[in-house]
Amino acid sequence: MPVEAVGLSKHYGGVTALSDVDFELAPGEVHAVVGENGAGKSTLVKILSGVVRPDSGAISIDGTPVTFGSARDALTRGVALVAQELAVFPDLSVIENLFPLAPIRRGPLLSPRRMAALAAPVLDELGLHVPLGARAGTLPLADQQLLEIGRALLRRPAVLILDEPTSALQREAVDRLMSVLRRLVSRGVAVLYVSHFLEEVLRIATRVTVLRDGRVAMAGVSTSTVDLDGVVTAMLGSRTIERRPVTQRHTAGTAIAVKGLSVPGQLTDVSFTVAAGEIVGLAGLQDAGHLAVLAALSGRATPTGHVRINGASAPRSPRAAVRAGIAFVPSDRKRYGLMLDKPVWQNTSAVSWLGIGRATWWLRQQQLIDTAWQYGTRLSIRGAPTDLTGTLSGGNQQKVVMAKWLAAEPTVILLDDPTRGVDISARAEMHAVIAELAAAGKPVLLASTDLAELCELCDRVLVFQRGRLVSELPHTELSEQALSVAMNAGFGQR
Numbered sequence: 001m002p003v004e005a006v007g008l009s010k011h012y013g014g015v016t017a018l019s020d021v022d023f024e025l026a027p028g029e030v031h032a033v034v035g036e037n038g039a040g041k042s043t044l045v046k047i048l049s050g051v052v053r054p055d056s057g058a059i060s061i062d063g064t065p066v067t068f069g070s071a072r073d074a075l076t077r078g079v080a081l082v083a084q085e086l087a088v089f090p091d092l093s094v095i096e097n098l099f100p101l102a103p104i105r106r107g108p109l110l111s112p113r114r115m116a117a118l119a120a121p122v123l124d125e126l127g128l129h130v131p132l133g134a135r136a137g138t139l140p141l142a143d144q145q146l147l148e149i150g151r152a153l154l155r156r157p158a159v160l161i162l163d164e165p166t167s168a169l170q171r172e173a174v175d176r177l178m179s180v181l182r183r184l185v186s187r188g189v190a191v192l193y194v195s196h197f198l199e200e201v202l203r204i205a206t207r208v209t210v211l212r213d214g215r216v217a218m219a220g221v222s223t224s225t226v227d228l229d230g231v232v233t234a235m236l237g238s239r240t241i242e243r244r245p246v247t248q249r250h251t252a253g254t255a256i257a258v259k260g261l262s263v264p265g266q267l268t269d270v271s272f273t274v275a276a277g278e279i280v281g282l283a284g285l286q287d288a289g290h291l292a293v294l295a296a297l298s299g300r301a302t303p304t305g306h307v308r309i310n311g312a313s314a315p316r317s318p319r320a321a322v323r324a325g326i327a328f329v330p331s332d333r334k335r336y337g338l339m340l341d342k343p344v345w346q347n348t349s350a351v352s353w354l355g356i357g358r359a360t361w362w363l364r365q366q367q368l369i370d371t372a373w374q375y376g377t378r379l380s381i382r383g384a385p386t387d388l389t390g391t392l393s394g395g396n397q398q399k400v401v402m403a404k405w406l407a408a409e410p411t412v413i414l415l416d417d418p419t420r421g422v423d424i425s426a427r428a429e430m431h432a433v434i435a436e437l438a439a440a441g442k443p444v445l446l447a448s449t450d451l452a453e454l455c456e457l458c459d460r461v462l463v464f465q466r467g468r469l470v471s472e473l474p475h476t477e478l479s480e481q482a483l484s485v486a487m488n489a490g491f492g493q494r
């Protein structure tokens with residue numbers, strides 16, 4: 001057994017993140033850890049990889065007790081972590097990110113040519129084809145995620161810990177990662193895999209452990225003896241997921257009209273309309289142009305062409321978009337979404353604040369905290385309005401991003417992977433909220449790497465390839481299979 005943990009506990013102030021957790025990971029297995037947002041998954045993997053020290057409990061590797069002083073300490077013992085929050089160095093190049101210790105260990109072993117030679121097969125295996133000299137911060141989120149995985153693989157770990165490795169990845173990249181993991185496992189590597197994609201988990205993992213409220217609710221059960229229902233029941237305990245029927249919507253009038261929209265290098269001559277109350281999906285592989293549509297409509301790109309949003313022209317900046325009532329919920333919460341060093345309530349009121357001015361903002365503090373409670377309860381955010389946002393679990397942070405836009409009562413909703421890293425019950429709740437916004441007559445544009453999400457929510461989906469709008473699937477024709485085919489079909493169908 002390379003890793004054996006007994007009685008791990010971790011408290012943050014009054015919050016119990018992990019309580020008396022036993023966990024084992026064998027060579028040549030993928031052991032998945034699942035649970036709702038805030039269940040303690042990241043805390044467990046951070047302890048096992050030396051990032052966080054437990055309050056109590058013991059860890060042994062190959063039967064030898066270990067105490068990790070740091071992540072580097074764990075690395076020297078063969079334990080590598082790909083953390084949930086991406087930690088690429090944005091100003092360093094791809095190759096510098098892959099070999100962050102190279103400047104310290106200078107010498108013939110790590111000459112630039114040698115580094116490139118070592119990196120090439122790993123990046124190839126992962127399907128990450130980017131110039132080695134490119135600045136990591138300029139890469140799309142999915143490539144940054146692959147870059148981090150590549151960095152961990154180059155360490156040739158005996159134990160590889162992946163915390164939500166596929167949250168930004170398209171299906172093809174996920175499939176490639178699965179093949180890589182299968183190869184690693186066949187070589188005897190032990191893999192700990194944390195994910196909210198339960199089907200993916202049951203596909204790749206040999207065993208699954210479920211955490212609930214910091215405790216083990218299902219311990220290392222073989223995936224051949226448990227199904228999706230069993231895992232979900234263990235995750236939720238006595239609770240059930242409330243799936244409220246999607247409110248009947250009446251779409252009327254054109255709310256968004258786009259004609260000949262282009263963004264240099266990203267989008268070419270795209271035209272479509274969205275009715276009030278309609279949810280229109282945007283789908284495409286990486287760099288297909290669908291995200292450029294959101295950027296153009298939210299003031300984050302300078303487009304050419306003709307745009308009318310509720311009768312007004314396209315906003316020229318993110319601030320102008322906010323003032324025009326256009327909400328943009330990003331997938332990259334670290335970069336665009338949140339002030340992590342501020343309490344939750346300041347984040348949830350950050351957008352409304354732009355409209356009401358700083359002085360009033362302070363005067364209305366209690367009211368804003370109440371609003372944060374209200375949305376926190378609605379989206380089941382685990383954490384109080386006064387908690388620092390950075391102390392919330394990843395999925396709960398994503399819910400705060402959503403809450404801050406809801407609190408601003410927007411008139412146009414633009415969403416980019418809004419449920420990334422969010423657990424199944426919160427996902428259902430967020431879907432209900434999106435459907436309600438549409439039912440209230442708001443136009444919604446939804447980009448998502450989660451094809452099931454597009455099928456569940458959208459009235460129709462626009463499919464993009466290489467900067468062009470190539471097809472449109474009405475609700476009646478929507479399926480994950482159909483979407484996948486449309487996204488991958490040869491360029492220029494139209």
Ligand SMILES: Nc1ncnc2c1ncn2[C@@H]1O[C@H](COP(=O)(O)OP(=O)(O)OP(=O)(O)O)[C@@H](O)[C@H]1O
Pocket residue numbers: 012015016017035036037038039040041042043044084382383390391392393394395396421423
């Ligand atoms: N640094 C911290 N300070 C305070 N509380 C924390 C800290 N880190 C985690 N917590 C709390 O511990 C609990 C468990 O968090 P953890 O990140 O382990 O959950 P998780 O299962 O990984 O959730 P998610 O699926 O959202 O990533 C949460 O209530 C979280 O708010």
